[in-house]
Each structure stands twice: as C-alpha cells, then as structure tokens.
Amino acid sequence: MSDNQVGLVDFAMFRPGENVGTSEWVTVDQPMISGFGDITLDPDPMHVDPEWAAENSAFGRTIAFGFLTMSLLTHLLHSAMGDSNDREHADVGYFLNYGFDRMRLVSPIPVDSRVRGHFKTLENYTDEKDRQMVKFECHIEIEGEERPALIGEWLAIWINK
Structure with a gap:
C-alpha cells in the first residue's frame, strides 16, 4: 500500500x-x-428575531451565526467534491474533523443570502502517529459580496479500523 492510500481510500486525489x-x-x-439557534441553545435576537434585528442591529436584519457558517463547511466540501457523505469505506476507516490551523469569520452572512465554498488542498501527509492528514484551504463566498464570510485552514484525519 502506498503512503497516499489507506485501505480503499486514495489520498493521492488530495x-x-x-x-x-x-x-x-x-x-x-x-x-x-433559527433552527441552528434552537439546537445550540443560543437565542441571540441578532440571529433569531427579525423584528429585533431590523430595529437594533447594525446589519438591519438577522445574520447567520458564525458557528453556523463554520458548520456548513462539511456540506460545502462534499458538494465541491461531487460526492455524498455515505461512508462507503466505513469497513476500513473514516474521516474525522481534526480542527483548524486558522479560521476567520470575515463577514457576516445576512439572512436569505446564498453562499458557496471554495476548497484547495494545502497539505497531505502522514503525521508522527502514522495517521493520514489532509489540510484544506477554505473560503466561503457570499453571492454579490466582495469579502468572504469565512477563510480558514481545515484539518481532516483518516482513522483506520
């Protein structure tokens, strides 16, 4: 098995x-x-109360939670790769989030905005514990805006069974 292949997963694609x-x-x-606010137990009116936000927020309307923006990364990456999250290689292992080396929430996402993710492989390596690591550059674009919602470096790790 090559350094870039674990089980049936070919890391050479990264x-x-x-x-x-x-x-x-x-x-x-x-x-x-609002659903994100409900499940994270965060009722901040800047996000979940359109009337309050229209009257009191500098943005004039509600905005997405920063952590909601970050949580969209998984879906956006799968979409960018043209695949699903079906775990087809679950018999040999699985990917997990490992964290971020750098993450910035550059601009808030106003309600009813459209966003999309842009991804680039920065690194693909085996760490000191012989685990396969992939680092992605991430950029979440807000349609019609110059500044992105998010930029960052996201780490994923392959766990063998």
Missing part, C-alpha cells in the same frame, strides 16, 4: 496546491438560522 472544487450555492434562510 494533491497539495490543487483546487478540490467549488460547491453549489446554499441559501441561508431564517428557518436555518
């Missing part, structure tokens, strides 16, 4: 410096934002 892809557009609407 070539440093190459674009992974761009996702489809996703609309961030009020039900999504």
Whole structure:
C-alpha cells in the first residue's frame, strides 16, 4: 500500500496546491438560522428575531451565526467534491474533523443570502502517529459580496479500523 492510500481510500486525489472544487450555492434562510439557534441553545435576537434585528442591529436584519457558517463547511466540501457523505469505506476507516490551523469569520452572512465554498488542498501527509492528514484551504463566498464570510485552514484525519 502506498503512503497516499489507506485501505480503499486514495489520498493521492488530495494533491497539495490543487483546487478540490467549488460547491453549489446554499441559501441561508431564517428557518436555518433559527433552527441552528434552537439546537445550540443560543437565542441571540441578532440571529433569531427579525423584528429585533431590523430595529437594533447594525446589519438591519438577522445574520447567520458564525458557528453556523463554520458548520456548513462539511456540506460545502462534499458538494465541491461531487460526492455524498455515505461512508462507503466505513469497513476500513473514516474521516474525522481534526480542527483548524486558522479560521476567520470575515463577514457576516445576512439572512436569505446564498453562499458557496471554495476548497484547495494545502497539505497531505502522514503525521508522527502514522495517521493520514489532509489540510484544506477554505473560503466561503457570499453571492454579490466582495469579502468572504469565512477563510480558514481545515484539518481532516483518516482513522483506520
């Protein structure tokens, strides 16, 4: 087995410096934002109360939670890669989030905005514990805006069974 292949998963597809892809557009609407507030137990009116936000927020309307923006990364990456999250290689192992080396929430996402993700492989290596690591550059674009919602470096790790 090569250094870039674990079980049936071919890590050679993650070539440093190459674009992974761009996702489809996703609309961030009020039900999504409010649902995120509900499940994270965060009732902040800047996010979940359109009337309050219109009257009191500098943005004039609700905005997505920053952690909601971050949580969209998995969906956006799968979309960019043109695959699903079906765990087809679960018999040999699985990917897990390992964290972030750098993450910035550059601009808030106003309600009813469309976003998409752009991904590039920065690194693909085996760490000191012989685990396969992939580092992605991430950029979440807000349609019609110059500044991105998010930029960061996201780490994934392959866990063998």
